[in-house]
Amino acid sequence: MSGNVLLDTVTPALGAVVSTAMYLSPLKAVLRASREKSLGELNPLPFGVTIANCIAWLSYGLLKHDPFVTAPNAAGVLIAVFMTLTAFGLADEEARHKMRFVCCLTAGVMPLLGVFTAFGAKDAEMQKGVWGLAGNVICLIYYAAPLSTMWEVIRTRNSASILVPLTMMNTMNAALWTTYGVAVLDVYIWLPNGIGLALSVLQVALRLVFPARTGMMPSHQHHAGGGTGKYSRLDDTVGLGSTDTR
Numbered sequence: 484m485s486g487n488v489l490l491d492t493v494t495p496a497l498g499a500v501v502s503t504a505m506y507l508s509p510l511k512a513v514l515r516a517s518r519e520k521s522l523g524e525l526n527p528l529p530f531g532v533t534i535a536n537c538i539a540w541l542s543y544g545l546l547k548h549d550p551f552v553t554a555p556n557a558a559g560v561l562i563a564v565f566m567t568l569t570a571f572g573l574a575d576e577e578a579r580h581k582m583r584f585v586c587c588l589t590a591g592v593m594p595l596l597g598v599f600t601a602f603g604a605k606d607a608e609m610q611k612g613v614w615g616l617a618g619n620v621i622c623l624i625y626y627a628a629p630l631s632t633m634w635e636v637i638r639t640r641n642s643a644s645i646l647v648p649l650t651m652m653n654t655m656n657a658a659l660w661t662t663y664g665v666a667v668l669d670v671y672i673w674l675p676n677g678i679g680l681a682l683s684v685l686q687v688a689l690r691l692v693f694p695a696r697t698g699m700m701p702s703h704q705h706h707a708g709g710g711t712g713k714y715s716r717l718d719d720t721v722g723l724g725s726t727d728t729r
Contacts, residue, residue, distance in 0.1 A: 527570035615671030
């Protein structure tokens, strides 16, 4: 700890609130889909990945005895499971196949990591490292998702596909966790969030350089009640196919 209340307590507390808000962001679209008995353009695949992400960071937070990491991810597991189960019942067979794959992969890998943590890791630092690395891998999958969107913006010189409110939330979230990670000297926290912060700032810069032109939204974007940047093209990123026709 740095001994600074602002860095050690206020910053991660705000980060926990923002993280929880981000986990909740697709919920409105999921509930609407449930009422309408149709997913529409909602991409359900990321919900299963969110389960894996939250389990990894929940485990890391518990091993680290860090309430700021633990709390939002404990809530995130519940939120993601609810959205996954709700979306599964509305999805077509192709989407269900992908969701089964992601959930079964999570159900297979996470217990193996738990077994290694309990019986294979030689000390507490290795135990934390196992889950910190798992969380980093999943985070990098999330942060890789907007790369294709940014390339599309540069190619078309149109930033309409960059959602400003969500991008600003992503920037704030990454900035808070990067600051906290640096303050507590935790590379597993500051490294992935530092990368996410750089990509978010780049998206803001692209929005400023290339004005948004309405009516030219790229067709490959998946929107969920306003959308979420880390969810777009995530099925491409995890190698499970895509609706992109380019």
